[in-house]
Amino acid sequence: MVTRPTAKKVKSLDELLQAAEPASMPSKSGDNGILMIPFNKIRPYQNHPFRLYSDERLDDLVESIKSNGILMPMIVRRIESDENGYEYEMLAGHNRMNGAKLAGLTEGPCIVKDSLSDEEALMYVVETNVIQRSFTDMLPSEKAAVLALRHSKMFSQGKRNDIINELIRLENPEYKGSDETCSPLGNKLKSLDKVGIEYGLSRNTVARLLRVDKLIAGLKHRVDCDEISLRCAVDLSYLADTEQEEVEKVLSENEFKVDMKKTEMLRSYSANSKLNEKTTYQILSGEINRKPKSSSAPSIKIKHKVYSKFFSPDSKTSEIEKVVEEALELYFQTYPDRKEANTA
Structure with a gap:
C-alpha cells in the first residue's frame, strides 16, 4: 500500500492549537483523526452554493488565524487523486481555508471522512453554513440550497441530526447532543409546511425557493x-x-x-x-x-379654413375627392420633379 506523504498526523493538540489549553478540540474524528493537510491537496466542494466571507468579516478571520492559527479543524472527504493533484474535497471550512491562505499558511488541521455518500457530503456543507450564519441573512440562492436538501427525497433526518451534533461538538465540546430523529411537528403536516415552519417561511415562499435551486x-x-x-x-x-x-x-x-x-x-x-x-x-x-408599423396610407384631414375656401358646406365627399385628384394631377404635371421626390 502506497503511503501518503502529503498528510501528516498531528502529534498533539498543543502542536495543533499552539495554545495552553487544547482541550477545546477533539483529538480524534470518527474516521481517521485530525491530519495536517496541505491546501494544494484540497479542492473546494463542487458547485459550492454559499458565498465566502469578504470585507471586514474576512479581514477579522485572517487576523484571528495569524494570531491563533486555525482553532477548529476543517472537515474533508477523501477522493481519488485527480489530474490537478487534489486528494481531498472540502466539506466544512471553506472560509477557514481561504482565510488561512491569505494569512500565509499552506496547510491546516482536517478531520478526514471516508465512505461518505454524496448526500451526506452535501449535508456537511449545508449544515455548517446554517450553523455559522443566520438563515435569514442568507441570499435567496443559499436559502434555496438549504431547502432543496431538506426537501430532498434522499433526506435523512437521522443522518442530519448526527452531522449537526458533530459540528456543534467541534465548536462546543460540552454539548451533549440530541437524540431527536424526527420532526417535532409530527407527520400530519406536509413536507413544505414542515420545512417552512422550521425556517420561518410561508409554504409559498418555500415552494418558490425550491424552484430557485x-x-x-x-x-x-x-x-x-x-x-x-x-x-x-x-x-x-x-x-x-x-x-x-x-x-x-x-x-x-x-x-x-x-x-x-x-x-x-x-x-x-x-x-x-x-x-x-x-x-x-x-x-x-x-x-x-411592439405593434408593427402600419403599411396603409395615412388619412388626410383638410383644415376647415382650407375647406371653406374651396368647397361649400353641402359638397359631397365624392365631389371633393374628384376635385382634389384633378388638382394634384395638374400640379404634378406642372412640377413633375416634385412627384418623383414624393414617391422616392
Whole structure:
C-alpha cells in the first residue's frame, strides 16, 4: 500500500492549537483523526452554493488565524487523486481555508471522512453554513440550497441530526447532543409546511425557493442581486438548462429588465417548443409585443379654413375627392420633379 506523504498526523493538540489549553478540540474524528493537510491537496466542494466571507468579516478571520492559527479543524472527504493533484474535497471550512491562505499558511488541521455518500457530503456543507450564519441573512440562492436538501427525497433526518451534533461538538465540546430523529411537528403536516415552519417561511415562499435551486448559476446570481424577482425566477426555473443559458446570454449582453410578463411568455414559448435564440431576444427586449408599423396610407384631414375656401358646406365627399385628384394631377404635371421626390 502506497503511503501518503502529503498528510501528516498531528502529534498533539498543543502542536495543533499552539495554545495552553487544547482541550477545546477533539483529538480524534470518527474516521481517521485530525491530519495536517496541505491546501494544494484540497479542492473546494463542487458547485459550492454559499458565498465566502469578504470585507471586514474576512479581514477579522485572517487576523484571528495569524494570531491563533486555525482553532477548529476543517472537515474533508477523501477522493481519488485527480489530474490537478487534489486528494481531498472540502466539506466544512471553506472560509477557514481561504482565510488561512491569505494569512500565509499552506496547510491546516482536517478531520478526514471516508465512505461518505454524496448526500451526506452535501449535508456537511449545508449544515455548517446554517450553523455559522443566520438563515435569514442568507441570499435567496443559499436559502434555496438549504431547502432543496431538506426537501430532498434522499433526506435523512437521522443522518442530519448526527452531522449537526458533530459540528456543534467541534465548536462546543460540552454539548451533549440530541437524540431527536424526527420532526417535532409530527407527520400530519406536509413536507413544505414542515420545512417552512422550521425556517420561518410561508409554504409559498418555500415552494418558490425550491424552484430557485433549479436555476443555472448565472440566473441565481441575478436573483441574489435583486435583478430577478422570486416570482420571475419560478417561471425561468421551468426552462431547460440550454434555454436558461440563452436567457442569461441575452441579459449579459444587454440591459433588458426582467418582469413577470416576459418570464411568463418565456415559459409559455418553452412549453410549446417555440423558444429559441431569436424568440428569447424578442421577448426579453420587448420587441415581440411592439405593434408593427402600419403599411396603409395615412388619412388626410383638410383644415376647415382650407375647406371653406374651396368647397361649400353641402359638397359631397365624392365631389371633393374628384376635385382634389384633378388638382394634384395638374400640379404634378406642372412640377413633375416634385412627384418623383414624393414617391422616392
